[in-house]
Amino acid sequence: MALLRKINRLLVALLLLFLCLLLHSALLRGNTHTEPLRSLERPPRPDAVIPVLLCAAEERLGAAMATVNSIHSNTDADVFFYIVTLHDAVKLTRQYIEKTKLRRIKYKLLEFNPMVLREKVKPDSARPELLHPLNFVRFYLPLLDINHKKLIYVDDDVIVQGDIRELFHVQLKPGHAAAFASDCDLPQSHESVRSIGMQTTYMGFLDYRKQEVRDLGINPNDCSFNPGVFVADVDEWKRQTITKELEKWMSLNYRLNLYSSALVGGVASPPMLIVFHDRFTRLEPLWHVRHLGFSPDWYYADKELQEAQLLHWNGPFKPWTFPVAHSDLWERWFIPDPCGRFRVLRAKEREEEEEEEER
Numbered sequence: 001m002a003l004l005r006k007i008n009r010l011l012v013a014l015l016l017l018f019l020c021l022l023l024h025s026a027l028l029r030g031n032t033h034t035e036p037l038r039s040l041e042r043p044p045r046p047d048a049v050i051p052v053l054l055c056a057a058e059e060r061l062g063a064a065m066a067t068v069n070s071i072h073s074n075t076d077a078d079v080f081f082y083i084v085t086l087h088d089a090v091k092l093t094r095q096y097i098e099k100t101k102l103r104r105i106k107y108k109l110l111e112f113n114p115m116v117l118r119e120k121v122k123p124d125s126a127r128p129e130l131l132h133p134l135n136f137v138r139f140y141l142p143l144l145d146i147n148h149k150k151l152i153y154v155d156d157d158v159i160v161q162g163d164i165r166e167l168f169h170v171q172l173k174p175g176h177a178a179a180f181a182s183d184c185d186l187p188q189s190h191e192s193v194r195s196i197g198m199q200t201t202y203m204g205f206l207d208y209r210k211q212e213v214r215d216l217g218i219n220p221n222d223c224s225f226n227p228g229v230f231v232a233d234v235d236e237w238k239r240q241t242i243t244k245e246l247e248k249w250m251s252l253n254y255r256l257n258l259y260s261s262a263l264v265g266g267v268a269s270p271p272m273l274i275v276f277h278d279r280f281t282r283l284e285p286l287w288h289v290r291h292l293g294f295s296p297d298w299y300y301a302d303k304e305l306q307e308a309q310l311l312h313w314n315g316p317f318k319p320w321t322f323p324v325a326h327s328d329l330w331e332r333w334f335i336p337d338p339c340g341r342f343r344v345l346r347a348k349e350r351e352e353e354e355e356e357e358e359r
Contacts, residue, residue, distance in 0.1 A: 050075075050168045051148040053082045053141075054156055055112075055134035058089035061096050062334060062342035063320055064156040070333040071154075072105050077165040081107040082146055084137045086114065092339065099338035110145055112137050120250035121267060127316065130266035138227065139246045139271070142238040149235050154310075155228040157293060157318055159330055162286075162309030170231050172281045177236040179281035181288035184223035200224060202277075205270045206259050213258055218277050225280065227272040228314055229288045246271045290314050296323035305329060320344045 052071060056064035068081055085093050090109055097103060114133035123131055137144070138153050152168055154160070170179050183200035199205065203220035206213045237243070249271040253259055259270040289308035292298055293315030305311070311329060313319045319330030322345050334344060 048078070049148070050077050050079045050165055051082060051146065051151040052079055052164065053084065053137075053144075053146070053151050053153045054158075055137050056083050056085045056089065056093050056156065057132055057134050058086070058092060060156055060320075060342075061089070061092060062337050062344070063318070064093075065096055065100070065102060065337075066320075066330060066334045067154060067156055067158050067160070068102060068105060068107075069335055070159045070161070071164050072102070073333070074160060075163045075165055077163070077168075079106070079164060080148075081105055082110055082144070082151070083107055084110045084112050084134060084144070086133065087111050092341070095339055096335075096337060100335050102335065108145075112140075116140065117250075120247060120254055122254055127266060130268060135266075135268040136250075138230075138268075139250075140243055141232055141234050142243060146234065150231070150233055153230050153232060155312065155314070157313040158229060159311045159319075159333055160309070161311065161329075166309070167231060167283070167287050170281065170283060172231065172233050172236075175236070176279060176281045177233050177240055177242055178276060179231040179283050180225040180227060180276065181229065181283040181285060181290070182223050182225050185282065185285040202273060205273055207257070210256065210258050212252060212256060216274060216277075218274070222277070224269075224273055225276070226288060226290055226312070226314065227269055228290070228312055229283070229310060231281075231283070242275060245275045249274050284309075286310075288312060292325055293317045293319070296325055298325040300326065322346050 054064055054067055064083065068083070071079060071081075083093060090111060093109060097105065097107065112134060117133055117136055121131055121136070141151070141153075150168070152164065172179055200223060201220060202218055202222050202224055205224060206216075206218070206220070208214060208220050249258075250267070253267060253270070259267065286307055287309045289300070289304070289310065290312035291314060292300070292311060293313035294317065295315070296317050298317075300308075305326065311326070313324070313330070317324045319327045320334070320342075327346075331344065337343070
């Protein structure tokens with residue numbers, strides 16, 4: 001009997017132990033099911049840094065700062081600005097940033113040495129401003145003090161209305177070092193473009209009377225692209241020695257005048273057109289709505305301007321001058337120069353300047 005009682009107590013103890021194990025297992029399974037639900041409710045991981053490169057010429061500092069402001073204000077992504085300028089403008093650029101609301105941005109100032117352009121650029125353009133050394137910074141991406149493998153380049157006459165992360169996430173095709181907007185991707189503007197002498201093909205940029213140009217085998221009717229806005233794979237750029245190729249064509253033009261007398265004018269676009277011919281990824285057209293600066297009477301419908309993710313006043317009529325088209329879209333992002341050097345010219349100021357010149 002004593003043995004039987006011991007066996008019964010042992011069985012009861014085992015039964016209780018078994019029930020405890022079942023209860024523990026059920027609780028464990030419950031925790032396992034609820035954990036993924038909690039993880040889905042956690043905030044998403046922040047995007048990686050989005051590097052943006054632009055130039056800030058001393059006489060156009062306000063323009064570059066408007067570009068920066070538009071980018072910074074229209075995204076919650078972590079944007080890092082590489083701002084390239086010449087030595088004399090470093091202090092002014094830093095003051096413009098630190099004394100305005102732009103002091104919240106993350107940035108790095110880089111000095112560009114114009115000596116790298118020696119015997120590559122000569123002053124023979126109808127628009128001398130296109131010969132500014134900073135117009136050629138985009139040629140030298142791997143040589144700049146940049147710590148990113150991919151970046152966005154924008155001109156200083158650009159306003160970004162969309163979220164810059166969308167542009168940064170453009171997937172470049174294998175073997176492509178950059179993505180540009182094709183000049184044939186905005187058919188609604190072709191007639192207007194032609195009416196003011198602007199070109200959408202290689203014929204408008206290269207001098208096909210020159211044998212060196214004909215030897216390229218590029219059809220003069222091929223669509224050109226605008227290098228004022230692009231996404232670059234810096235590693236691929238370096239691997240393909242793009243900078244060396246661009247410098248080769250700059251030097252050839254310096255000696256042979258291959259494109260500086262072309263209809264469009266300027267010497268910064270043709271080398272890019274040559275080197276990247278049929279070797280670039282296309283950007284969505286709304287990420288480079290351009291030609292706003294080629295005529296003071298240029299007109300885009302309100303719907304087109306609202307849908308545009310990026311506006312570009314390429315051409316001689318800049319949004320900080322007068323006359324100009326759609327200046328209101330630029331002025332909303334302009335931040336007055338704390339040093340008072342850069343100012344926006346409008347009708348009244350223009351009249352005063354003309355009166356002063358007549359005296």
